[in-house]
Amino acid sequence: MATVFVVLVGTGMAYLLARKSFKGKEILDILLTLPLVLPPTVIGYYLIILMGRNGLIGSTLYQWTGWSMMFTWYAAVLASFVVSLPLMIKTTRAAIESVDKSLINASYTLGHSELTTAIKVILPLSKKGIIAGTVLAFARAMGEFGATLMVAGNIPGKTNTMPLAIYTSASSGEWSRANLLVLFFTLISGLFIYIANKFSTRVI
Amino acid sequence: MGLSVRIVKKVEGFTLDVEWQIGNELAVLFGHSGSGKSMTLQCIAGLVKPDEGSIRANGDLFFDHGLNVHVPPQKRSFGYVFQDRVLFPHMTVRGNITYGCKGLSRSEIQGRVAEMIGLLHLRGLEDRFPAEISGGQKQRVALARALIGRPEALLLDEPFEALDNPIRLEMRNLLKEIRREFDLPVVLVTHDVLEAYTLADRVIVYSKGRIQRSGSPSEIFRLPADLDVDWL
Numbered sequence: 001m002a003t004v005f006v007v008l009v010g011t012g013m014a015y016l017l018a019r020k021s022f023k024g025k026e027i028l029d030i031l032l033t034l035p036l037v038l039p040p041t042v043i044g045y046y047l048i049i050l051m052g053r054n055g056l057i058g059s060t061l062y063q064w065t066g067w068s069m070m071f072t073w074y075a076a077v078l079a080s081f082v083v084s085l086p087l088m089i090k091t092t093r094a095a096i097e098s099v100d101k102s103l104i105n106a107s108y109t110l111g112h113s114e115l116t117t118a119i120k121v122i123l124p125l126s127k128k129g130i131i132a133g134t135v136l137a138f139a140r141a142m143g144e145f146g147a148t149l150m151v152a153g154n155i156p157g158k159t160n161t162m163p164l165a166i167y168t169s170a171s172s173g174e175w176s177r178a179n180l181l182v183l184f185f186t187l188i189s190g191l192f193i194y195i196a197n198k199f200s201t202r203v204i
Numbered sequence: 205m206g207l208s209v210r211i212v213k214k215v216e217g218f219t220l221d222v223e224w225q226i227g228n229e230l231a232v233l234f235g236h237s238g239s240g241k242s243m244t245l246q247c248i249a250g251l252v253k254p255d256e257g258s259i260r261a262n263g264d265l266f267f268d269h270g271l272n273v274h275v276p277p278q279k280r281s282f283g284y285v286f287q288d289r290v291l292f293p294h295m296t297v298r299g300n301i302t303y304g305c306k307g308l309s310r311s312e313i314q315g316r317v318a319e320m321i322g323l324l325h326l327r328g329l330e331d332r333f334p335a336e337i338s339g340g341q342k343q344r345v346a347l348a349r350a351l352i353g354r355p356e357a358l359l360l361d362e363p364f365e366a367l368d369n370p371i372r373l374e375m376r377n378l379l380k381e382i383r384r385e386f387d388l389p390v391v392l393v394t395h396d397v398l399e400a401y402t403l404a405d406r407v408i409v410y411s412k413g414r415i416q417r418s419g420s421p422s423e424i425f426r427l428p429a430d431l432d433v434d435w436l
Binding site: 102103105106107108111112113114120125 | 249250251276277278281282283292293294303306353
């Protein structure tokens with residue numbers, strides 16, 4: 001779920017950052033990269049400030065609909081989205097920037113608009129980077145723990161993602177369950193990295 | 205009909221300041237590398253915006269500094285063939301040629317693609333990818349792709365430079381065939397004397413961003429007025 005948004009938004013942002021120059025580009029780049037280095041609790045805190053019942057966006061949303069995103073699976077999706085977006089952007093941007101400029105010019109001189117060029121030339125040629133980014137972002141989203149815990153809580157069957165379930169199992173002494181989950185998670189993650197490597201030689 | 209160009213463009217340590225007109229003929233821009241030949245083509249195609257001057261083709265205005273006209277490259281119709289790395293690696297020969305054609309019905313496109321494939325001797329290669337064909341074949345595909353949209357003019361930036369000599373000879377003959385088929389201005393950038401001599405209707409000699417001489421090939425190459433042409 002989060003990955004779908006990450007791919008759509010991430011590819012768009014990556015295109016913007018790779019091909020355009022505009023005011024505030026540096027700042028946008030920094031803002032989009034920050035979740036990569038900030039502790040998850042800080043990200044969770046920001047999300048609460050923004051989306052919480054008294055938050056900047058959340059309060060308006062609550063007033064209009066009487067619904068708050070906090071402690072629902074939407075919040076878990078949002079947390080995963082924010083945390084995995086930078087990985088998608090970084091990988092895709094590198095791929096887009098490596099597309100030969102003369103091919104883009106060739107497309108323009110053949111009378112094709114920027115949009116057609118992006119869809120038919122630039123994106124197909126950065127396909128590998130986009131797939132690698134998607135796989136990494138998906139793996140990261142799946143592994144998201146801290147921010148999810150803060151905004152979505154740990155409600156069994158509702159917002160407990162796999163890392164949260166592992167935390168619960170371990171802290172309540174259900175070792176066999178924890179073992180199983182951890183093993184499964186490690187294998188899946190390893191598989192994702194393998195896939196990402198297949199598509200890209202430039203993995204962060 | 206024809207192409208009329210006046211360009212002033214300053215870049216770091218270099219000024220391009222040229223003016224020329226050609227009809228439906230083949231003009232060779234001749235000179236050392238770095239004399240502004242390629243930049244002239246980029247200005248005509250709209251990839252580089254000149255500081256001053258104007259660019260017209262067949263009566264249409266594409267750039268005029270005074271009138272503040274600068275048509276973006278996507279809306280100009282010039283067939284541009286670059287020196288190398290020109291084909292889209294993810295498309296087949298047919299895909300590359302078809303990409304040069306837009307705004308037509310499917311059957312019209314198919315007809316034109318078949319025509320170009322025949323004209324440029326590409327039959328049998330339609331479904332190959334650029335990595336699977338030779339350098340000469342690649343440039344033929346690039347020519348087909350540039351010509352299929354019926355451009356205002358054909359701009360060739362040292363298109364045969366990277367090819368072996370026998371293939372080059374073949375390409376020269378092919379270019380002559382193309383000119384019999386399409387009546388349009390052709391601008392060829394080269395620093396190969398033989399190429400200039402055998403293909404040009406007119407030679408425009410560039411030197412350090414300016415036009416040094418221009419005239420028929422025999423005028424230019426038999427009576428070298430100065431050392432620069434002589435040396436080349």
